[in-house]
Amino acid sequence: MTRIVCKFGGSSVASAEQLRKVRAIVEADPRRRVVVVSAPGKRNNAEAKVTDLLYLCHRLAAVGQDFSGPFGTIRERFTEIQKDLGLGNGIFAELDALERSLRGECTPDFVASRGEYLLGRLAAEFLGAKFVEPAECVRIAPSGSVHPETYELLAQRLQDPSALYVIPGFYGADLQGHIKTFSRGGSDISGSIAARAIHAELYENWTDVSGLLMADPRVIDDPKPMVEVTYRELRELSYMGASVLHDEATLPVREVNIPIQIKNTNQPNHQGTRIAERLSREVDKSTEIAGIAGKKGFSMIALDKSLMNKEVGFAYRLLGIFERQGLSVEHCPSSIDSINVILDSAILGEKRDAVIDEIKRSLQPDKITYEPELALIAVVGEGMSRTVGIAAKVFVALRDANVNIRVINQGASELNIIIGVVPEDFEKAQRALYSAFVSAA
Numbered sequence: 001m002t003r004i005v006c007k008f009g010g011s012s013v014a015s016a017e018q019l020r021k022v023r024a025i026v027e028a029d030p031r032r033r034v035v036v037v038s039a040p041g042k043r044n045n046a047e048a049k050v051t052d053l054l055y056l057c058h059r060l061a062a063v064g065q066d067f068s069g070p071f072g073t074i075r076e077r078f079t080e081i082q083k084d085l086g087l088g089n090g091i092f093a094e095l096d097a098l099e100r101s102l103r104g105e106c107t108p109d110f111v112a113s114r115g116e117y118l119l120g121r122l123a124a125e126f127l128g129a130k131f132v133e134p135a136e137c138v139r140i141a142p143s144g145s146v147h148p149e150t151y152e153l154l155a156q157r158l159q160d161p162s163a164l165y166v167i168p169g170f171y172g173a174d175l176q177g178h179i180k181t182f183s184r185g186g187s188d189i190s191g192s193i194a195a196r197a198i199h200a201e202l203y204e205n206w207t208d209v210s211g212l213l214m215a216d217p218r219v220i221d222d223p224k225p226m227v228e229v230t231y232r233e234l235r236e237l238s239y240m241g242a243s244v245l246h247d248e249a250t251l252p253v254r255e256v257n258i259p260i261q262i263k264n265t266n267q268p269n270h271q272g273t274r275i276a277e278r279l280s281r282e283v284d285k286s287t288e289i290a291g292i293a294g295k296k297g298f299s300m301i302a303l304d305k306s307l308m309n310k311e312v313g314f315a316y317r318l319l320g321i322f323e324r325q326g327l328s329v330e331h332c333p334s335s336i337d338s339i340n341v342i343l344d345s346a347i348l349g350e351k352r353d354a355v356i357d358e359i360k361r362s363l364q365p366d367k368i369t370y371e372p373e374l375a376l377i378a379v380v381g382e383g384m385s386r387t388v389g390i391a392a393k394v395f396v397a398l399r400d401a402n403v404n405i406r407v408i409n410q411g412a413s414e415l416n417i418i419i420g421v422v423p424e425d426f427e428k429a430q431r432a433l434y435s436a437f438v439s440a441a
């Protein structure tokens, strides 16, 4: 029997009640043999995540300040879970040891990792599972990425196909054996590497939403959920801000073709969203596009020069200016006599004048304009390159909504059409596109 790795995020393990749901989910399918857990997240908006409280304790302790307030909250959160689930007293000694570490020498990574560690201990006891210590089998390279040795080490630790295992997410050890965490939200990566290590048939990522939505619910009322999305589509959509997964979490499973299923711990029967290399169904009308996402905060520098297309190295020299200033370029749509460079406004920031001066001096464009506020909207879908009329639909929808398009970029991957609009048109444009592609489909 092949196995499923299920990772439960912070809100799924935030309380005893949530952990009971986790147990019911794990017991509902015998293939669910490897459980990866986050630290307890928020139970409501007013509450802090345990990981944030741990970082706070470390910061206070590092400057000799009293950390008993946040530490008391951490203690309470774990004690409540332990009591409510009727678990053993081991957690008290663990919490005391952590408090002592905070009074002595300890790294922020060590302290932050304790949220996952302690929850992992409780969850393993509650589920009757074997606890796997990530510091012994997850190697994190200095860059923060997974060291390839990890897969072999994890495969050995998780080798019994009939055993149930619990592994804390978010941390492992560096090459010297010291506790090291991934970046925030990194339990998603832990789940992905565990799935790859055991050649799982599926990586289930349990969270508090029923998968990805076809548009931003802050802009579109009740957008449709996505049943399936490809890794490539997900990358495009999450770049634009639509994300339920850590950016680096797809890579380990993607490389070996293991699909991810996003599921909702609070609504386990909802099918959620499947993320895979290919869509399992032929693209039909309702999946003509995967989704729409948008992001504000871009700036655009637009250059015009007659016969630009004949000038050897023009684009090369232009992009070299950005490189020398240490600026990464997001998009670079062009035509025969014009080229636009789109950047993250926060990154361009104070370097703007220097960049524009240098462009004028070294490239002598006929005209150079600067657009300080650009919002980008991406219409994303694998089916796009094979479907006639997608671009027409985008432009008709925007014309009918009276949205002026400032720039258009069809990605070379033929996976998306990106349009730039002024921020005032951002929401109107998304609504127009959503109703053209989704409501009207």
Ligand code: ASP
Pocket (backbone or CB within 6 Å): 009, 010, 038, 039, 049, 051, 052, 115, 169, 170, 183, 184, 185, 186, 187, 188
């Ligand atoms: N607990 C960590 C965080 O809050 C890691 C995770 O939940 O994935 O970032």
